[in-house]
Structures are given as C-alpha cells and as structure tokens.
Amino acid sequence: MLEALSITFGYAKGDKPLYEDYSLEVAPGERVALVAPSGRGKTTLCRLLAGYERPWSGEVLCDGSPLPSSGTCPVQLIGQHPELAVDPRLRMEKTLAEAGDVSDELLAALGIRQEWMRRYPHELSGGELQRFCIARAVTCRPHYLIADEVSTMLDALTQAQIWHFLLNWQAESGAGLVLVSHSPALVERVATRKVLIG
Amino acid sequence: MVEIQNTPPHADAEFHHHHAHATTSRHEHGHHLLQVSHLSVGFRMYDIDAPFLSAEQRTVNVIDDLSISVHEGEIVAVVGASGSGKTLLADCIMGLFEPNAEVRGEIWFDGEPMDAMDLAAARGHGISLVPQGVSHLNPLMRVGRQVDGFGYSRAEQTERTARRDKLFSRYGLAPEVAQLYPHELSGGMARRVLLCTALMDDPKLIIADEPTPGLDLDLAVAALDDFRSFADEGGGVLLITHDIELALRVADRVAVFKDGTVVEETAVANFASPDLLEHPFSRALWHALPEHGFSANDQDHPIPIQSTAFEQGGSSDGGDATC
Numbered sequence: 001m002l003e004a005l006s007i008t009f010g011y012a013k014g015d016k017p018l019y020e021d022y023s024l025e026v027a028p029g030e031r032v033a034l035v036a037p038s039g040r041g042k043t044t045l046c047r048l049l050a051g052y053e054r055p056w057s058g059e060v061l062c063d064g065s066p067l068p069s070s071g072t073c074p075v076q077l078i079g080q081h082p083e084l085a086v087d088p089r090l091r092m093e094k095t096l097a098e099a100g101d102v103s104d105e106l107l108a109a110l111g112i113r114q115e116w117m118r119r120y121p122h123e124l125s126g127g128e129l130q131r132f133c134i135a136r137a138v139t140c141r142p143h144y145l146i147a148d149e150v151s152t153m154l155d156a157l158t159q160a161q162i163w164h165f166l167l168n169w170q171a172e173s174g175a176g177l178v179l180v181s182h183s184p185a186l187v188e189r190v191a192t193r194k195v196l197i198g
Numbered sequence: 199m200v201e202i203q204n205t206p207p208h209a210d211a212e213f214h215h216h217h218a219h220a221t222t223s224r225h226e227h228g229h230h231l232l233q234v235s236h237l238s239v240g241f242r243m244y245d246i247d248a249p250f251l252s253a254e255q256r257t258v259n260v261i262d263d264l265s266i267s268v269h270e271g272e273i274v275a276v277v278g279a280s281g282s283g284k285t286l287l288a289d290c291i292m293g294l295f296e297p298n299a300e301v302r303g304e305i306w307f308d309g310e311p312m313d314a315m316d317l318a319a320a321r322g323h324g325i326s327l328v329p330q331g332v333s334h335l336n337p338l339m340r341v342g343r344q345v346d347g348f349g350y351s352r353a354e355q356t357e358r359t360a361r362r363d364k365l366f367s368r369y370g371l372a373p374e375v376a377q378l379y380p381h382e383l384s385g386g387m388a389r390r391v392l393l394c395t396a397l398m399d400d401p402k403l404i405i406a407d408e409p410t411p412g413l414d415l416d417l418a419v420a421a422l423d424d425f426r427s428f429a430d431e432g433g434g435v436l437l438i439t440h441d442i443e444l445a446l447r448v449a450d451r452v453a454v455f456k457d458g459t460v461v462e463e464t465a466v467a468n469f470a471s472p473d474l475l476e477h478p479f480s481r482a483l484w485h486a487l488p489e490h491g492f493s494a495n496d497q498d499h500p501i502p503i504q505s506t507a508f509e510q511g512g513s514s515d516g517g518d519a520t521c
Contacts, residue, residue: 155483183415188488
C-alpha cells in the first residue's frame with residue numbers, strides 16, 4: 001500500500017498550503033488517476049508520493065515504511081518533461097545504466113533502437129526520450145509507478161504504444177500505478193479509480 | 199503550381215487541389231494563402247559510423263516531398279508523431295534554415311512565389327509565429343516593451359504602443375500587464391501576450407507551434423478561440439500540434455504528418471469515421487485515440503515502431519524542439 005497520511009504541503013510558508021491534512025491510499029494492482037484542472041497541484045502530489053518533496057507534516061509510507069532517503073526508491077516517478085529527467089552530458093546508454101542492467105526484451109518492448117544508445121538527449125525526440133525514462137524507471141522494479149502526464153507530448157499512436165507497455169508491465173509486476181492526464185478519454189480507458197483533487 | 203480559381207466556399211469535405219476542403223476554406227483572390235509544394239529538407243552531416251577523421255559527408259533527408267496549403271479563414275492543424283519534422287516545417291515557412299540544410303521545393307505566400315530572402319523578409323511582416331510559451335520572451339524585460347518591438351523611430355514607437363494598448367484591451371489584458379515581467383504572467387495571460395506579439399504586425403498567416411502544452415483540453419480550446427477569431431477575420435492559421443483531440447476540436451482541416459511528409463490533408467469532418475480517411479497512418483491514428491480503439495497497431499509497422507525521420511543521428515534541431 002502506498003499511503004499519504006494527512007499530509008500538509010505548500011511551496012511558500014506564508015501562503016495557504018496546497019494540501020492540508022490530505023490522505024490518499026493506492027493499493028498494489030490499482031491504477032489511480034488524479035483529476036484536477038491545471039494548476040491545482042497534481043504534479044506536486046506526484047512529487048510528494050515519490051519523495052521528491054517532503055510534506056510539512058504527515059508522512060508518505062510505502063508498504064508501511066517511510067520512503068528511503070538513499071538507494072533505489074520503491075516509488076518511481078516518470079514526468080512530463082523527459083528532456084529534464086536525463087543528464088544532457090550523458091549518452092543514453094549511460095543514462096539507462098543509472099538503473100542497472102536493462103534487459104534487451106525491455107528495450108524491444110519499448111521500441112528503443114540500438115542506434116539510439118550512443119546518442120545524447122538532444123539528438124532524440126521527446127517521445128524517444130520518454131521511452132528511455134520509462135525503461136529506467138521500470139528497471140528499478142518499483143512497487144509503485146507514478147506517471148505524471150507521461151504521454152502529453154506524444155502523438156496518439158505513440159501514446160497508445162506507451163500505455164499498452166505500461167499496462168502490460170503493471171499486469172505482470174502487480175505494481176500500483178498513479179497517473180495524471182489531461183485527457184478524459186485516456187483516464188477512462190486506463191484508470192481503475194479516479195481521485196478528484198481540490 | 200497554384201491553381202487560379204475563384205470559387206465560393208466549398209462544401210464540407212469537398213475534394214480538389216489534392217486535398218479535402220472544409221466549409222470555411224476559401225480561395226480569396228484565387229489562390230491559397232500559403233501553399234507549400236514538394237518541399238524537401240535534408241541536412242549535410244558526417245557519417246556517424248565511420249572513423250572520426252575519414253568520415254564522409256552525406257545528406258540525411260528529414261522532410262521529403264511535402265505539400266500543404268492554408269486557405270484564408272481557416273485553421274489547418276499539422277498533427278503527427280514527435281520527431282517527424284513538424285517544427286522544421288514551421289522553420290522553413292519562416293525562412294529559418296540551418297547552415298547545413300539543403301532545401302528544395304516551392305513556397306507560395308499570398309499568391310507570390312517566395313525564395314529564402316522573401317521568406318526572411320515576410321517573417322514578422324505577413325507571417326508571424328506564436329511560440330510555445332513565455333520562455334521565448336526576454337525574462338529581464340517588461341512584456342509591454344517586448345510586444346512593442348524595437349528599432350522604430352520615436353513616432354512609430356508611440357504608434358506601436360497605442361496599437362499594443364488596443365490589442366491588449368481586445369484580448370482582455372489589463373494595461374498593467376505591460377509592466378509585468380514574463381515570469382509574472384499566468385498561463386492564460388502569457389498565451390494572450392504571445393498572441394498580441396504576433397498580431398502587432400498585422401499578419402496574414404500565424405504559425406502556432408504547440409501553443410497549448412500542458413493545458414487541459416477545455417483551457418486549450420479556450421486558448422485557441424483567439425486563433426479562431428483571427429481566422430474568421432480572414433487570416434490563416436497553421437497550428438502545429440501533436441494533440442489530435444485538440445486539433446479535431448478547433449481546426450478546419452488536418453494535415454497528417456508522418457516521417458517528414460504530409461500523408462493526408464483532410465477536412466476535420468472526415469475524422470468522424472476511419473472509413474473516410476485515405477491513408478493507413480491516419481486510420482491508425484484514429485484507432486489509437488483513447489475514445490476509439492486505443493490500438494497501438496500501425497499497419498505499416500507493427501509495434502514496436504518509431505518514426506524513422508531522424509534515424510541517422512538526428513538533425514541539427516534534434517527532432518521536435520517541443521519535446
């Protein structure tokens with residue numbers, strides 16, 4: 001169970017916090033969609049759940065224990081901007097190696113071509129980079145995967161491919177999935193549960 | 199290349215000039231507002247597989263025999279895979295060529311054949327760009343000053359400030375907005391400021407390169423209403439986007455882009471059913487929409503696939519700059 005227990009969080013200390021005493025539970029095997037208009041803190045919640053931000057009060061527990069402060073986090077976040085999630089000075093093979101050994105089957109399933117491995121991030125398109133980010137996150141064997149607008153920058157066909165991959169992976173691994181998307185049709189198609197924020 | 203025809207508005211989905219028309223498509227003065235014919239763009243680059251010092255130069259084609267047209271009064275959406283060269287098309291229309299680019303083909307703007315110098319001259323004087331976001335503005339300068347523009351005489355400058363005030367009030371921006379810095383604008387204000395920047399020079403054609411990233415569908419449609427009113431007054435809009443749902447909501451016609459060329463130019467009405475679409479890739483896109491089949495099967499390339507436009511080491515712009 002991935003749990004946010006009555007968390008309070010905001011960016012500026014003086015302002016009203018974005019989340020006050022907020023709780024959320026995600027069970028393994030679930031696909032929870034976070035639904036809210038732009039600017040209501042969907043991405044912030046994703047960052048809190050993945051340990052990128054620490055709540056002012058309350059805590060985030062993964063399978064009963066707090067998120068580790070070092071080592072591989074059992075909650076992995078895939079973001080909206082893959083070009084910001086990779087080191088621009090590393091070739092893609094090095095970026096993938098951050099997660100350890102990535103199996104060839106995984107690369108094939110995501111449609112990552114061998115010739116892309118020697119390239120730098122600026123030599124790949126957003127859709128191609130996002131595949132690398134997904135491969136890297138999945139190789140960490142996360143118990144929970146957070147997909148924050150992972151397909152917003154992609155055309156419909158690539159979006160369908162990436163989501164088919166993620167759904168297959170989730171079915172096999174039994175992990176929990178939290179997703180954010182601005183497309184109601186995609187949420188209907190993918191999510192098992194919707195959570196309205198704000 | 200440009201067919202002279204003084205036709206009244208077309209019936210919806212009427213097919214001629216090699217593309218289907220929408221009801222709003224008009225041939226004012228007997229020509230397309232923008233016509234791109236058989237455009238090819240290649241980049242000269244060194245062979246990446248060869249040893250460093252003996253690498254030969256070769257040309258990698260990124261856009262291949264592309265044709266597209268924009269009529270007065272319509273929004274044409276260019277949709278397609280990321281990395282298929284959509285942004286490069288916008289660069290070509292604005293005459294922004296990389297030094298190692300080889301460009302062939304014809305571009306007609308408002309009935310005139312254009313060469314590279316003409317295109318550069320038309321940039322900002324007839325053809326304007328609405329960029330993605332405020333990151334295209336100078337972060338250290340108040341937006342009013344940037345919308346006004348530079349290099350004008352004092353009298354012209356005063357005139358432009360007055361014009362900016364008019365545009366701001368028309369698009370619901372308070373006069374104080376001119377005194378703000380780009381980072382102080384909300385998403386909606388930023389959108390309008392960028393549109394005003396484009397409209398300052400009274401363009402006939404607006405090129406909007408992914409103007410709505412990250413906005414939810416309703417906000418994005420609201421954003422594009424401003425483009426709609428521009429088109430309704432006789433302008434043309436080339437809307438570059440990967441978001442086909444959005445394109446179908448606001449555009450009159452859709453050009454489906456794949457591997458550096460337009461495989462189909464069709465009226466939005468034809469997206470009602472896959473049977474009305476000509477090209478297998480358009481049908482694959484239709485079927486991949488979440489509200490339809492959500493199918494990941496591209497008939498030409500069973501999964502896993504990716505567009506092949508950049509397979510040889512990327513061009514100088516590395517694919518869609520937007521991603």
